[in-house]
Amino acid sequence: MELGFSAADGAFRDEVRSFLDEKLTPELRATGKRMTSVYADYDTTMAWHKALYEQGWVAPAWPVEYGGCDWSVIQHYIFSSELAAAGAPSLSPMGLGMCGPVLIGYGTPEQKAFYLPRILSGEDFWCQGYSEPGSGSDLASLQMSAVPDGDDFVCNGQKIWTTHANYANRIFNLVRTSKEDIPQRGITFILIDMATPGVKVEPLVMLSGEHIQNQIFFTDVRVPKRNVVGKVGDGWTVAKYLMQFERGGHAYAPGLHTRLDRIARMARQEGGNGGGRLIDDANFAAKLAETSVEITSLEYTEHRIMSALSHGEAPGAESSLLKTRGTEISQRVTELALEAVAYYALPFQPHATAPGGPVPGAPAVTPNETPVGPDYSWPVTAKYLNDRAGSIYAGTNEIQRNIMAKAVLGL
Numbered sequence: 001m002e003l004g005f006s007a008a009d010g011a012f013r014d015e016v017r018s019f020l021d022e023k024l025t026p027e028l029r030a031t032g033k034r035m036t037s038v039y040a041d042y043d044t045t046m047a048w049h050k051a052l053y054e055q056g057w058v059a060p061a062w063p064v065e066y067g068g069c070d071w072s073v074i075q076h077y078i079f080s081s082e083l084a085a086a087g088a089p090s091l092s093p094m095g096l097g098m099c100g101p102v103l104i105g106y107g108t109p110e111q112k113a114f115y116l117p118r119i120l121s122g123e124d125f126w127c128q129g130y131s132e133p134g135s136g137s138d139l140a141s142l143q144m145s146a147v148p149d150g151d152d153f154v155c156n157g158q159k160i161w162t163t164h165a166n167y168a169n170r171i172f173n174l175v176r177t178s179k180e181d182i183p184q185r186g187i188t189f190i191l192i193d194m195a196t197p198g199v200k201v202e203p204l205v206m207l208s209g210e211h212i213q214n215q216i217f218f219t220d221v222r223v224p225k226r227n228v229v230g231k232v233g234d235g236w237t238v239a240k241y242l243m244q245f246e247r248g249g250h251a252y253a254p255g256l257h258t259r260l261d262r263i264a265r266m267a268r269q270e271g272g273n274g275g276g277r278l279i280d281d282a283n284f285a286a287k288l289a290e291t292s293v294e295i296t297s298l299e300y301t302e303h304r305i306m307s308a309l310s311h312g313e314a315p316g317a318e319s320s321l322l323k324t325r326g327t328e329i330s331q332r333v334t335e336l337a338l339e340a341v342a343y344y345a346l347p348f349q350p351h352a353t354a355p356g357g358p359v360p361g362a363p364a365v366t367p368n369e370t371p372v373g374p375d376y377s378w379p380v381t382a383k384y385l386n387d388r389a390g391s392i393y394a395g396t397n398e399i400q401r402n403i404m405a406k407a408v409l410g411l
């Protein structure tokens with residue numbers, strides 16, 4: 001069996017590498033390396049977004065007719081792996097990876113023509129309005145109301161945990177348009193301009209000290225009826241379709257391989273284990289090897305899912321498997337990283353900033369760099385703390401296991 005790349009794939013990899021050499025500046029690489037969550041900061045994200053957009057590579061998994069790339073599964077894999085290995089910051093997934101695919105699947109021709117080019121160019125930055133204070137796992141219980149009034153809906157209610165709402169100019173929202181049937185049937189998927197009067201965003205600062213999440217209050221917000229995606233009252237179908245992309249629309253393995261390689265490099269340095277090399281500790285070496293095997297097996301599952309995506313299809317309920325394994329292995333990698341840097345993990349400092357200055361009450365802002373050599377310039381503690389959220393966001397891993405039991409295993 002030949003497991004190497006074909007000549008054409010090798011040429012594609014070289015093309016990606018030369019693009020990265022030219023466009024992925026040292027500043028972008030440094031920010032990618034300092035990322036503590038799945039998101040880079042807004043300015044870096046958009047600078048990198050622009051470079052990929054100009055190259056035509058910002059949404060490779062979209063169907064070609066809407067701006068995607070006609071790549072094979074292997075090319076998608078090469079692209080993700082090369083970006084991860086080079087330390088590229090990730091792009092915001094809410095437009096490219098969630099709202100875009102939903103509009104392609106359920107949008108009207110007018111909605112596609114208006115929104116898709118703006119997602120590609122970065123002109124629109126989206127956030128996701130699903131969760132509410134009383135509705136997380138039991139999302140169908142959501143209460144934010146939308147009452148018809150002429151050509152508009154008038155929306156009232158609250159959303160919470162809204163990632164990057166502090167930057168977004170648009171939100172895709174689930175609202176309740178009826179209470180008459182089972183809860184799932186009265187939900188509508190609607191697009192809201194964040195500049196509409198009555199929308200108020202407030203920060204939620206995380207344990208790591210960062211400001212990424214928000215809560216949003218909607219008071220008599222008028223939203224045109226033409227902004228409904230799918231049918232009024234059928235938003236649950238649209239919402240579930242979107243969640244397949246949210247959970248399984250991207251590859252976890254390339255980034256995990258890169259992070260584990262970095263830990264292995266640190267473990268091979270002298271002085272990391274009471275004076276010796278941590279890699280010589282058989283227990284630690286076994287944990288590294290075990291995690292590497294787990295990442296590789298996840299990678300093969302991702303290839304199967306990427307196969308669906310590269311044909312413009314939704315990833316299916318198996319996306320729950322990717323989300324669960326991807327986030328659990330990621331948490332494992334953060335634990336190994338803490339072990340590898342040992343007491344150098346302590347001087348982590350969060351970058352608790354918000355537009356207009358530091359968030360009131362947040363810890364002081366100091367650089368993430370510690371003064372002990374390049375491999376330790378990794379904010380391992382902030383990453384460790386932030387990654388605890390991986391088994392909660394996009395639907396908790398307990399809920400993913402329920403979905404796998406029902407929709408994948410048929411139990």
Ligand SMILES: Cc1cc2nc3c(=O)[nH]c(=O)nc-3n(C[C@H](O)[C@H](O)[C@H](O)COP(=O)(O)OP(=O)(O)OC[C@H]3O[C@@H](n4cnc5c(N)ncnc54)[C@H](O)[C@@H]3O)c2cc1C
Nearest residue numbers: 128129130131136137161162163389392393394395396398
């Ligand atoms: C970092 C972060 C970013 C987020 N970003 C967004 C965003 O941008 N937009 C958005 O809309 N939401 C976002 N969320 C919200 C996220 O989707 C919810 O936190 C998640 O769905 C869980 O809901 P909950 O927090 O209300 O917990 P709950 O639903 O109250 O769950 C509490 C615990 O009970 C368990 N549980 C609940 N029901 C069951 C069950 N039936 N079977 C087994 N166990 C169960 C859960 O697994 C969990 O452990 C984000 C959350 C985090 C942490």
